[in-house]
Amino acid sequence: MLRVSFGEEELGDLPFLQEAGDLLVRRGYAISLSELAGGPGEPYVELGLRRARAGVIDGRLDPGILRGAPPEHRILSFVIAALIVGATGNAYAARRFALAEARHLEGLLRDRARANRGDARTLVSAIYSKVLGMRLEPVDRLIGAELFEVRLGLSGYLLLSSSLDPSKWGIVARVVDGGYVYMKLEESIRLLREGVAKHLERRVLSARVTSPPEWLVAAAAELSRELARARPAESAAPPASSGEYPPCVRSLLRRLESGENLPHFARFFLAAFLVNAGVPLDEIVAAFSRSPDFNERITRYQVEHIAGARGGKRYSVPSCAKLEALGLCARDATCDGVRSPLAYLRRRRGGGQPRAGGEEGGGRPGRRGDRIPEDEL
Amino acid sequence: MEGGLGEGEIEFLRTSYREYYYRHSSSLWIPPRLESREIGFLTFEGHFKRHMRAGTPGELVGAVLREVPWGIFYSVSYYEDPGNPDMDEKGWLGADLAFDIDVKDLHPACMDAHDFYACADGSVRPLSDGALPGCRRVDWVCPSCVEAGRREVLRLLDLLQRDLGVRPDSISIYYSGHRGFHVHVEDEGLRDLGREARAQIADYVSLSSYDPAFFARLLPLSEGHLGTLVGWPARVVEALRAKYGVPPTRPALEALVGGDLRAAIDAAVAAVRVRIDPQVTVDISRIFRMPTSLNEKTGMSKLPCADIIACDPLTEAAVLSEEPVKVEVSYAPKLQLKGYTYGPYRRSTLKLPGFVAAFLVSKGVAKIVKSRGGASGP
Numbered sequence: 096m097l098r099v100s101f102g103e104e105e106l107g108d109l110p111f112l113q114e115a116g117d118l119l120v121r122r123g124y125a126i127s128l129s130e131l132a133g134g135p136g137e138p139y140v141e142l143g144l145r146r147a148r149a150g151v152i153d154g155r156l157d158p159g160i161l162r163g164a165p166p167e168h169r170i171l172s173f174v175i176a177a178l179i180v181g182a183t184g185n186a187y188a189a190r191r192f193a194l195a196e197a198r199h200l201e202g203l204l205r206d207r208a209r210a211n212r213g214d215a216r217t218l219v220s221a222i223y224s225k226v227l228g229m230r231l232e233p234v235d236r237l238i239g240a241e242l243f244e245v246r247l248g249l250s251g252y253l254l255l256s257s258s259l260d261p262s263k264w265g266i267v268a269r270v271v272d273g274g275y276v277y278m279k280l281e282e283s284i285r286l287l288r289e290g291v292a293k294h295l296e297r298r299v300l301s302a303r304v305t306s307p308p309e310w311l312v313a314a315a316a317e318l319s320r321e322l323a324r325a326r327p328a329e330s331a332a333p334p335a336s337s338g339e340y341p342p343c344v345r346s347l348l349r350r351l352e353s354g355e356n357l358p359h360f361a362r363f364f365l366a367a368f369l370v371n372a373g374v375p376l377d378e379i380v381a382a383f384s385r386s387p388d389f390n391e392r393i394t395r396y397q398v399e400h401i402a403g404a405r406g407g408k409r410y411s412v413p414s415c416a417k418l419e420a421l422g423l424c425a426r427d428a429t430c431d432g433v434r435s436p437l438a439y440l441r442r443r444r445g446g447g448q449p450r451a452g453g454e455e456g457g458g459r460p461g462r463r464g465d466r467i468p469e470d471e472l
Numbered sequence: 473m474e475g476g477l478g479e480g481e482i483e484f485l486r487t488s489y490r491e492y493y494y495r496h497s498s499s500l501w502i503p504p505r506l507e508s509r510e511i512g513f514l515t516f517e518g519h520f521k522r523h524m525r526a527g528t529p530g531e532l533v534g535a536v537l538r539e540v541p542w543g544i545f546y547s548v549s550y551y552e553d554p555g556n557p558d559m560d561e562k563g564w565l566g567a568d569l570a571f572d573i574d575v576k577d578l579h580p581a582c583m584d585a586h587d588f589y590a591c592a593d594g595s596v597r598p599l600s601d602g603a604l605p606g607c608r609r610v611d612w613v614c615p616s617c618v619e620a621g622r623r624e625v626l627r628l629l630d631l632l633q634r635d636l637g638v639r640p641d642s643i644s645i646y647y648s649g650h651r652g653f654h655v656h657v658e659d660e661g662l663r664d665l666g667r668e669a670r671a672q673i674a675d676y677v678s679l680s681s682y683d684p685a686f687f688a689r690l691l692p693l694s695e696g697h698l699g700t701l702v703g704w705p706a707r708v709v710e711a712l713r714a715k716y717g718v719p720p721t722r723p724a725l726e727a728l729v730g731g732d733l734r735a736a737i738d739a740a741v742a743a744v745r746v747r748i749d750p751q752v753t754v755d756i757s758r759i760f761r762m763p764t765s766l767n768e769k770t771g772m773s774k775l776p777c778a779d780i781i782a783c784d785p786l787t788e789a790a791v792l793s794e795e796p797v798k799v800e801v802s803y804a805p806k807l808q809l810k811g812y813t814y815g816p817y818r819r820s821t822l823k824l825p826g827f828v829a830a831f832l833v834s835k836g837v838a839k840i841v842k843s844r845g846g847a848s849g850p
């Protein structure tokens with residue numbers, strides 16, 4: 096295990112580490128919730144409220160919020176924010192908060208790498224080890240024309256990179272040797288974001304307290320309300336239950352509905368399918384709005400690009416074989432030998448057959464009015 | 473002949489299979505963590521029975537002896553409830569990493585010589601004549617097929633160990649009993665990988681979406697740095713060196729190929745990629761033929777090859793009885809099993825060892841000639 100001692104300033108930026116909790120104890124802060132009863136008015140509680148809101152509503156943590164606060168307040172604000180988000184019981188909120196915090200950490204680590212590479216590498220390795228239980232080893236290895244700074248075990252790498260763009264993060268586009276994937280420091284920081292986000296998400300969701308103080312319950316309720324207002328209307332999204340869609344598409348829509356961050360290619364495929372299925376762009380954008388890292392402007396741009404609305408060509412829908420190769424095929428008996436998801440749709444729409452009733456399997460949707468149930472929000 | 477087997481042929485195969493499974497009831501290969509695996513049987517009636525489970529080896533062997541399946545399969549995945557017919561409710565716990573090398577994908581030259589079309593009117597067409605309605609393709613197996621598969625397995629093993637760091641003792645190699653090899657990896661660290669991660673590994677092995685720009689970026693300017701390359705780029709460099717006879721640094725290569733670096737890299741990549749069936753590696757809900765069980769396409773066993781170099785599949789996997797059986801062969805190319813050569817045959821009626829008869833019958837090119845007593849075997 097890596098032996099690193101963190102400075103107090105540093106721990107203020109790493110509030111999810113055990114060492115950060117230890118610092119609070121040393122400073123005489125009680126971290127049991129009942130003793131946090133100080134409640135609103137305390138600067139760190141105010142900071143915690145802002146932090147929760149920044150992550151869940153804005154989807155990003157403005158470093159300005161924390162600037163100037165002493166390390167123990169930065170740590171406490173994280174603890175409180177996590178408790179508030181956890182108290183909403185909303186998986187989407189938790190994911191969004193976790194992602195914002197992980198992005199924030201990524202920014203800090205990138206700054207650090209610019210200032211002092213050696214230092215940053217040690218710190219990044221320590222976080223890999225303490226938060227993810229993975230060994231990111233410093234190396235300075237020249238391979239061909241490139242110098243690599245760190246390496247990570249293959250299975251850990253695959254785990255962390257699974258939702259990133261395979262054309263850049265796939266192992267075929269990496270130097271792999273002896274069971275290790277070699278990277279530059281910045282790449283390992285980007286990858287760390289994925290792992291930290293997943294870790295924090297789990298932690299936030301499990302951070303329920305038995306009898307939370309009233310102000311916390313109220314803050315969670317207010318946050319839930321605000322999120323419900325801010326989140327684009329789900330009812331505009333295409334229904335995952337639509338039996339017109341092949342099982343692979345239904346499965347991806349379900350994953351989106353549950354607030355999962357889909358891997359890069361899965362998003363591309365889903366968008367291309369829905370575009371080709373004639374679903375209006377607004378509805379497609381709405382489907383992606385449930386993604387925790389949703390950014391409406393970027394999503395709209397991408398969907399329009401896929402649809403060819405920006406002067407380019409319209410992208411075609413990948414074949415079943417391609418989807419199988421990428422691990423996205425969810426073939427079941429209803430596929431009956433189709434070779435492309437669009438062929439499934441065409442067959443289901445039955446080329447001019449009446450839309451209502453009669454089709455075997457009973458999965459016939461034809462019910463565009465049949466909306467997905469709202470989730471907990 | 474349509475390839476559908478007659479009653480007499482099925483009876484002969486069933487009897488032979490039963491005898492084999494009785495004789496080997498205590499030495500059948502049992503999947504590790506058996507109780508968490510889905511078991512599947514292909515019956516002689518042609519039905520696939522999936523979603524079975526066996527709590528103990530005795531239960532599995534008992535079911536095999538009772539039912540005498542035509543094919544026996546087990547899941548690469550482990551489940552909480554392997555017998556649940558709903559894939560989503562099985563409770564996935566993890567899976568071995570599996571690779572399938574199909575000799576057909578390697579296109580060895582022998583394939584065009586021995587594969588053929590058997591047509592409904594009894595005629596036979598060579599492969600080069602192309603498919604016709606009413607004709608079915610018959611895949612044959614010869615020592616060259618096995619060698620082509622073995623070479624590919626060796627390339628895969630090298631890559632798994634050197635690049636992916638897989639420990640040799642976690643790798644098992646099997647001859648499929650027909651025209652392929654299966655390579656299984658049981659590694660703690662790889663067990664939890666989902667479909668997407670497995671697709672990454674399949675992609676790495678087969679280099680199907682490699683990026684020439686990535687390779688070009690790595691390619692050093694000086695000869696001294698060529699030796700620092702590792703992974704698939706190192707193998708591509710070796711292929712380029714072999715082809716052009718000079719150390720393929722970037723300037724050297726650019727000078728040689730006159731700017732068309734891409735084509736040169738593509739050609740070298742084609743020479744080093746390992747041709748696996750990616751879907752087999754990715755699809756964790758798949759069931760696999762059980763080692764030591766008989767392959768319905770040939771009557772030969774799926775053979776564990778502890779030593780891939782020394783392994784002699786066309787001898788060791790021919791496990792059915794040697795007792796002679798009288799058969800009528802419509803057409804069969806030369807067949808080499810257990811060190812002997814049989815055929816080629818064309819409309820011949822003759823006595824052949826049981827394992828040869830089973831091969832020809834399974835291929836749909838021979839019928840059992842009933843002896844006067846009515847029994848199909850001794």
Ligand SMILES: [Zn+2]
Binds near residue numbers: 582586612614618
């Ligand atoms: Zn051959």
